[in-house]
Amino acid sequence: MPELPEVETVRRGLAPVMDGQQIVVAQARRPDLRFPFPDRFAERLTGARIERLDRRAKYLIAPLDTGEALIMHLGMSGRFTIADDETQKPLRALNQDGFAHARLTDPKHDHVVFAMQGGAVVTFNDPRRFGYMDLVSLGSLETCKHLAVLGPEPLSNAFSPAGLGEVLARKTAPIKAALLDQRVVAGLGNIYVCEALHRAQIHPASLSRELVDGQVVALVAAIKDVLTEAIAAGGSSLRDHAQANGAMGYFQHAFAVYGREGAPCRRAGCSGVIVRQVHSNRSTFYCDLCQLAT
DNA sequence: CTCAGCTCCTGCGGGC
DNA sequence: TGCCCGCAGGAGCTGA
Numbered sequence: 001m002p003e004l005p006e007v008e009t010v011r012r013g014l015a016p017v018m019d020g021q022q023i024v025v026a027q028a029r030r031p032d033l034r035f036p037f038p039d040r041f042a043e044r045l046t047g048a049r050i051e052r053l054d055r056r057a058k059y060l061i062a063p064l065d066t067g068e069a070l071i072m073h074l075g076m077s078g079r080f081t082i083a084d085d086e087t088q089k090p091l092r093a094l095n096q097d098g099f100a101h102a103r104l105t106d107p108k109h110d111h112v113v114f115a116m117q118g119g120a121v122v123t124f125n126d127p128r129r130f131g132y133m134d135l136v137s138l139g140s141l142e143t144c145k146h147l148a149v150l151g152p153e154p155l156s157n158a159f160s161p162a163g164l165g166e167v168l169a170r171k172t173a174p175i176k177a178a179l180l181d182q183r184v185v186a187g188l189g190n191i192y193v194c195e196a197l198h199r200a201q202i203h204p205a206s207l208s209r210e211l212v213d214g215q216v217v218a219l220v221a222a223i224k225d226v227l228t229e230a231i232a233a234g235g236s237s238l239r240d241h242a243q244a245n246g247a248m249g250y251f252q253h254a255f256a257v258y259g260r261e262g263a264p265c266r267r268a269g270c271s272g273v274i275v276r277q278v279h280s281n282r283s284t285f286y287c288d289l290c291q292l293a294t
Numbered sequence: 295c296t297c298a299g300c301t302c303c304t305g306c307g308g309g310c
Numbered sequence: 311t312g313c314c315c316g317c318a319g320g321a322g323c324t325g326a
Contacts, residue, residue, distance in 0.1 A: 003319060034302075034321090058320080076320055077304075109304085128303045130320060173297060182321080189319050236319080258319090280299055283317085 002074045004058060004154065004187030005230035009249060010080055011055045017082055017120035018062065022049045025115040033111060034075060034132040044135055045070065045114070057150050057186035061141070068135045071146055075130030079105060083121045150186040154223050159185055165216040168208040175211060176204035176284055179223075188223065191236065191258045194285045196222040198257045198267075203293040204284045229254065257285040265290060 002010065026045035028037050038044070048064040055061065062070040072078075105125040112124040112133060124131070136144040151167075152158035164185065171178050178184050179193045188196070197204050199222035202215055211219070230236060235249035252259075256266045257274050265272040265287040272289025 006319080073320080075303095076318070106305090127305065128318090130303070171296085177297080180321090191319055280297095281301095
């Protein structure tokens with residue numbers, strides 16, 4: 001589900017009730033998500049103060065005053081909700097039209113709960129349990145197994161045409177697979193890779209090392225633009241995915257290719273049709289006319 | 295080492 | 311209405 005823009009949207013939703021606040025009670029309602037929780041997970045969190053809520057790629061990172069950092073990954077179906085500790089009702093369960101909606105999540109998949117000092121109850125719900133949480137020491141945060149392997153943050157200056165071009169020149173994999181590799185660039189997933197390749201007019205099956213310089217320049221710009229626009233729109237809400245405050249992102253309405261199989265290409269002047277192909281069990285959407293193979 | 299494919303888990307929507 | 315099948319935004323692991 002969540003790629004970088006959705007995780008950033010979640011971070012912005014949670015920050016007001018978590019930044020600088022103590023976790024009065026932490027609770028893990030099962031022994032594991034995708035991986036087992038670390039030893040004494042809830043005990044190590046209870047009483048800790050969250051210095052701030054950060055994001056790296058698709059990870060949420062909460063440095064604590066205990067010398068550790070809480071690392072959280074949403075996997076495919078992970079979601080946070082914010083409720084009031086008295087009523088357990090969502091505090092801000094309003095969509096963008098201002099109408100309250102029914103509870104978005106099934107409570108049987110509420111796996112982790114944080115009761116915050118300020119009265120907010122933050123719940124992590126994850127039906128598929130592909131998400132995970134871990135505690136690592138602050139001193140080795142950058143070198144921990146989760147973060148050490150990550151490539152550059154796509155919206156930072158560390159992600160540049162020169163750098164990407166150098167990496168791609170050594171890869172034989174198709175460009176779509178390369179961009180999904182978090183070691184190449186960290187934070188993209190299936191949707192935004194499809195969207196960025198369309199913007200850059202690059203065929204997803206193009207071989208990474210055969211991209212010319214101009215294509216790499218266009219690709220870096222397309223990635224930065226699509227991510228920036230998606231964050232500004234509050235991420236994408238597919239199916240019933242929503243932000244931490246219950247609001248729905250709306251960038252999905254701006255998709256040029258994702259989920260648009262058979263629809264006309266939205267590029268001005270292009271008469272192509274969006275096609276879908278499956279590679280290694282993942283759907284790839286692209287325009288059969290304006291995205292050129294190398 | 296790289297790369298393609300499979301896998302974990304549950305829920306939802308479409309087709310019959 | 312109800313059942314079955316395919317599909318889902320991640321990413322670690324396996325084996326070639």
